[in-house]
Amino acid sequence: MLSPEFIRGPLFKFSLLIFILGMVYRFFRILFMGWKKDYAPPRGSAWGGIIKTYTKSLIFLPFLPPKFPSARHRPLTYVAGGLFHVGLFAAIFLLAPHIETWRTLLGFGWPALPTPLVDGLAVVAIVGLITLASNRMINPVTKMLTGPADWLNIIFVLLPLITGWAMYHHIFGLNYTKLTNLHLLTVNWLLIWTPFSRISHFLTYFITKTMHGAKFGRLGVEP
Amino acid sequence: MTVHQNIANYYVQHVDGWLIAQLDACLHCGICAEACPFFLGTGEITHTPVQKLEPLRRAVTQNFSLTGRLFSLIHPNQPSFDQVADWVSEAYFACTVCNRCSLACPMGIDLGALIQLTREGLAAAGMAPPSLADAVHRQKVTGSPLGVTKNLFEDRLQQLREEEGLDIPLDVPDVESLVVFTSVELIKFPANLAATAQVMNASGESWTLSSAGREAVNFATFSGDTPEQIEFVRRITEAALQLRAQRIILTECGHAYDTVRRIATQLYGTPLPFQVENILETMTRFMENGSIHLDRNTLSGQRITFHDACKLQRLGGLIEEPRVILHTIAPDAFIEMTPNREAQLCCGGGGGVIANPEADEIRMKAFLPKVEQLEAITPDVVVTACSTCRLQFLDGNKYYNLDIDVRGITEMVAAALDPRTPKGA
Numbered sequence: 243m244l245s246p247e248f249i250r251g252p253l254f255k256f257s258l259l260i261f262i263l264g265m266v267y268r269f270f271r272i273l274f275m276g277w278k279k280d281y282a283p284p285r286g287s288a289w290g291g292i293i294k295t296y297t298k299s300l301i302f303l304p305f306l307p308p309k310f311p312s313a314r315h316r317p318l319t320y321v322a323g324g325l326f327h328v329g330l331f332a333a334i335f336l337l338a339p340h341i342e343t344w345r346t347l348l349g350f351g352w353p354a355l356p357t358p359l360v361d362g363l364a365v366v367a368i369v370g371l372i373t374l375a376s377n378r379m380i381n382p383v384t385k386m387l388t389g390p391a392d393w394l395n396i397i398f399v400l401l402p403l404i405t406g407w408a409m410y411h412h413i414f415g416l417n418y419t420k421l422t423n424l425h426l427l428t429v430n431w432l433l434i435w436t437p438f439s440r441i442s443h444f445l446t447y448f449i450t451k452t453m454h455g456a457k458f459g460r461l462g463v464e465p
Numbered sequence: 466m467t468v469h470q471n472i473a474n475y476y477v478q479h480v481d482g483w484l485i486a487q488l489d490a491c492l493h494c495g496i497c498a499e500a501c502p503f504f505l506g507t508g509e510i511t512h513t514p515v516q517k518l519e520p521l522r523r524a525v526t527q528n529f530s531l532t533g534r535l536f537s538l539i540h541p542n543q544p545s546f547d548q549v550a551d552w553v554s555e556a557y558f559a560c561t562v563c564n565r566c567s568l569a570c571p572m573g574i575d576l577g578a579l580i581q582l583t584r585e586g587l588a589a590a591g592m593a594p595p596s597l598a599d600a601v602h603r604q605k606v607t608g609s610p611l612g613v614t615k616n617l618f619e620d621r622l623q624q625l626r627e628e629e630g631l632d633i634p635l636d637v638p639d640v641e642s643l644v645v646f647t648s649v650e651l652i653k654f655p656a657n658l659a660a661t662a663q664v665m666n667a668s669g670e671s672w673t674l675s676s677a678g679r680e681a682v683n684f685a686t687f688s689g690d691t692p693e694q695i696e697f698v699r700r701i702t703e704a705a706l707q708l709r710a711q712r713i714i715l716t717e718c719g720h721a722y723d724t725v726r727r728i729a730t731q732l733y734g735t736p737l738p739f740q741v742e743n744i745l746e747t748m749t750r751f752m753e754n755g756s757i758h759l760d761r762n763t764l765s766g767q768r769i770t771f772h773d774a775c776k777l778q779r780l781g782g783l784i785e786e787p788r789v790i791l792h793t794i795a796p797d798a799f800i801e802m803t804p805n806r807e808a809q810l811c812c813g814g815g816g817g818v819i820a821n822p823e824a825d826e827i828r829m830k831a832f833l834p835k836v837e838q839l840e841a842i843t844p845d846v847v848v849t850a851c852s853t854c855r856l857q858f859l860d861g862n863k864y865y866n867l868d869i870d871v872r873g874i875t876e877m878v879a880a881a882l883d884p885r886t887p888k889g890a
Contacts, residue, residue, distance in 0.1 A: 268489070275482035281730035283740075285782040295573065315499040320571070323494075382510050383495035391532075392493055438532055446490040447572055453483070454573030461727075462782025463807045465568070 246419065249426040257433040258347075264437020265445060272449060284460040291459015292452055298465075299451065316381075322373040329367025332360050333403065357410070364407050371400055391439060398435050401428040469544045471590035472552075473524035479582065480525060487579055488525050490572045491515055497576055500569035502811045503559045506830040514566035514576045517555045520544075521583045549592065556583050557594050558824035561831075563775035563811035577780070584689030596821045597688040605693060608700070610684040610820075611648040618679050621651055629659045632666055636708065637673035642747075643710035644672050645681040645701055647718040649852040650873075654717075657852070660879035661716055664748060667882055668756040672714070678704025681721035687817025691732065698729040705739055712740040714747050717873050719776030719815060719851040726781070743777060745786040745850050748878050752793065759881040764795040770802050770844040771874075772835075772858065773809035774851035787850055787874055794881040802838045810834050814857025832861040839867060846870045848877060 244253075334340060338354035345351035354360075375396050378384045405425035412418065436442055458465035476484075497514040498504045504512040523544075526533035544552075562584075564577030587593060593601075600610035607614050613621075622633050634640075644665065650657045665672045678701040685694035702725075705713050715721045726741040742750075751757040771791055777783045784806050791799045804810065813831030818824045839847070847869050849855045858871040 272482040272486045272489075275480065275485060277481060277483050278731050279734070280727060281734075281736040282727040283736070299571065299573075316496055319494055319496065323571075378493075381495060383498045383504075383513050384493065386510050387493035387495055387513065387515065389493070440489070440492055443490055443492055443572065446486055449486045450490040450575075451573040453486070454567070454570075454575060457575065458568070458807075461780060463568075463779060463784065465573075 244423060244427070246423055246426065249423060249430065253430055254426070257430040261433040261436055265442060268437060268442055269445060272446075280457075280460065282460075285462030286459050288456040288459045291457070291465045292455035294459070295451055295455035295465040318373065318377055322370045322377070326367050326370030326374065329363040329365070329370060330399075330403070332363040333367060333406065336360055361407070361410055364403060368400065368403050368407065371396060371403070394435075395439050395441050398428070398432050398439075399441065402432055467543075468590050468592060469520070469549055472520050472549070472586045472592065473527070475586035475589040476521050476524040476582070477528050479585070480529060484525065484579075484582070485529060487574050488518075488522055490574050492572060494571065496569055496571055497566035500565040502561075502563070502565070502813050502831040502834050503827065505810075506813065506833040507827065511551075511555060512559045514560070514580065515574075517560055518576075518579050518583055519555070520549075520552045520586060521579060524586075552583075553587055553592050553594065554823070556580060556587060557597065558818060558821055559827055559831075561775065561811050561813060561816035561818050563815060564780050565775070565808075565811060568779070568807060581689065584687075585691055586689075588689035588691075593688040593690065594821050594823065596823070597684060597817050598690075600684040600820060601688050601690050601693050604680065604682070604684050604697060609648040609680045610682055611652055613648040613651055613680065615676050615679070618651070618676060621655070622674070625655060625659055625662075629662075631659055631662045633658075633662045634673045636676055637671075638708045640671040640673045640708060640710050642670055642672040642712045642714045642742075643678065643701075643705045643708055644674055644714045644716065645678055645704075645721070646674070646716050647681045647721060647852055648679075649682065649718070649856070650716060653856065654852060654873060657717055657873045657875055660873070660876040661744060663879040663882060664751070664757065664875060668751045670751075670756065673708060673710070675701075675704035675708060677707070678702075681715050681718050681725075683721060683724045684817065684820070686720050686724045686728070687820065694724065694728070695732045698725055698732070701725060702729070702737060710739065712742055714742045714744060716744045717850050717852050717855070717875060719774040719781075719853060722783075723776040723780050743781065743783055743786075743850070744875055745777065745783045745790070748875070749786045749789050752789070757878075757882060759790075759794050759878065761794065761796060761881075764798045764846075764877075764881075767795075767798045767846055768800055768842070768844045769795045769798040769846045769848060770800050770839075770842060771805075772802070772812065772847055772849045772854055773805055773807075774849065774854050775809075775811045775815055777850055778809065779807045783850075787848070790874060790878060791848065794877060800842055800844065802842060810838060812854045812857040812861070814860070815851070815853050819853055819857055819860075828857065829861065829864050832857065832864070835861065836865050836867065839869065844869060846872055848872050848874050850874045 336355040337360045338357055341351045341354050378388045402425060405421060405428055409421045409425055455465045495513060501512055501514050527537040560580050562577050562581055566576040570576060603612055604610040626633050646658055683694060683697045685697055715725060722743045730736055771787050812835055813828045818828050847858055855871055855873060862869055
């Protein structure tokens with residue numbers, strides 16, 4: 243059995259290195275592979291479009307029915323998707339023990355949410371992701387589009403969430419050290435896996451969404 | 466080299482940061498399907514917009530991603546001939562490049578532009594449907610996909626001058642505006658030509674048509690044949706330069722406006738030295754500066770709705786212009802379809818679909834969501850600003866027995882100009 247010190251120490255550093263290098267490579271490849279430019283006189287403001295698209299999708303989407311009609315055909319995807327991301331964000335950034343990890347990495351921390359609340363949000367994230375996964379099997383369109391990589395992504399995100407939640411509740415009959423090890427290992431694996439997978443959409447989202455807002459803003463169309 | 470390798474090579478040569486970002490961002494959520502009139506009209510999952518990118522996605526994954534490269538080494542599956550035929554039929558027959566999916570995508574992926582790129586790769590490998598490829602060839606040789614030669618064009622104009630008693634200037638230099646028509650209007654909707662001439666003459670703005678730049682339609686945009694696309698735009702821009710016109714006005718055509726105004730600047734890599742306007746902008750400009758006055762009461766007692774065109778409204782931003790016009794000439798009669806504006810449902814005929822006989826059946830199915838929209842408001846007249854939409858509405862009207870009058874907006878404006886000929890009433 244691997245020691246927690248090894249997983250927290252050298253292995254974590256290695257995983258972080260892969261994660262950071264991989265994401266930096268992805269980002270710069272997109273940035274430096276060249277872009278087509280639109281020279282037509284703008285009919286609206288690109289920045290206005292960018293602000294509008296983020297206001298709609300990041301601030302209102304999980305909480306209000308989206309304005310665009312086709313989105314209303316699939317409310318489950320939006321609501322479950324939105325809640326999953328809120329829960330995941332809370333678990334990663336607002337749980338007291340995790341903030342301690344961030345403090346050792348960054349040199350500073352921030353106030354945590356009460357742990358029982360984050361625990362609840364983590365459950366929301368788990369339920370949300372399982373709902374999305376079930377929908378992938380039920381909806382004929384997503385069923386066709388979903389490939390093995392998508393299932394691996396779901397499993398690799400679900401594992402740290404479930405092991406973390408089990409740690410807090412001391413369940414599954416495993417002892418705390420073993421669960422901790424398991425949790426840390428799944429997190430390490432997720433870090434290594436992310437740059438090679440579509441989980442990297444936490445970065446590409448901001449690239450495509452910015453381009454989308456800018457394009458339709460310039461065209462004078464509400465993005 | 467096999468066909469699919471030729472297709473893939475085109476994408477590999479044209480890969481850029483934009484494309485990588487777009488393809489990386491897709492999470493396979495399938496929301497784009499819910500936006501697509503072809504999916505909504507048929508319920509067939511193969512018409513999911515992102516699925517239409519299959520050849521593009523395949524080529525980029527196999528050449529630009531580590532996992533894709535490894536996987537294609539282990540499992541190098543070659544697409545069958547049937548598969549390539551499916552790619553062609555999905556990209557050309559089951560898509561009007563209406564860009565509704567681009568607005569619906571939660572990740573902001575520009576699906577419309579990606580499908581256009583998919584078509585370009587297929588066209589570069591010689592896989593564009595024969596009906597489109599033939600039309601491109603005809604446009605290259607005769608100057609028009611419908612075979613409107615210079616002589617035919619001049620004869621037709623002379624005929625219109627005599628029939629309508631109109632002044633239609635041709636090849637007059639140093640004018641403010643060069644007006645470019647589509648041959649669809651010339652052949653199918655000559656009343657639109659007459660109406661445009663009436664509006665231009667009434668405004669007092671100096672204008673001309675050009676015999677060299679006589680065709681606004683660009684079939685190479687539909688087929689994805691980029692070299693010819695540039696050539697066809699160049700005919701128009703060169704005519705404008707030679708006539709020293711300050712502005713190009715494109716009449717009722719969706720893709721022509723987008724191609725000349727926006728895509729041309731991308732292909733040229735430089736801004737155009739003159740303004741490019743759609744007739745909608747021209748007419749609202751005339752209304753605002755008082756050079757034309759419109760009668761308010763020509764159309765009362767009817768129910769009139771406007772169909773937003775994908776290239777003019779959703780991709781051109783000309784959303785308020787037709788509404789300003791219709792609220793002026795039909796203040797009591799104008800009603801909106803739902804959804805409308807940038808969220809409108811495409812008619813199903815654009816993007817060259819209407820020109821493919823192979824797509825006749827599916828394009829009527831894609832019109833079905835439109836029929837539902839129309840039935841909800843039971844209009845007497847549908848007004849369009851795009852001749853392709855108009856043709857599709859005329860076909861749909863017949864196919865579904867809708868009994869709706871389909872009209873071009875310029876004709877409505879021209880009719881409102883002259884109260885002695887109230888064509889709309």
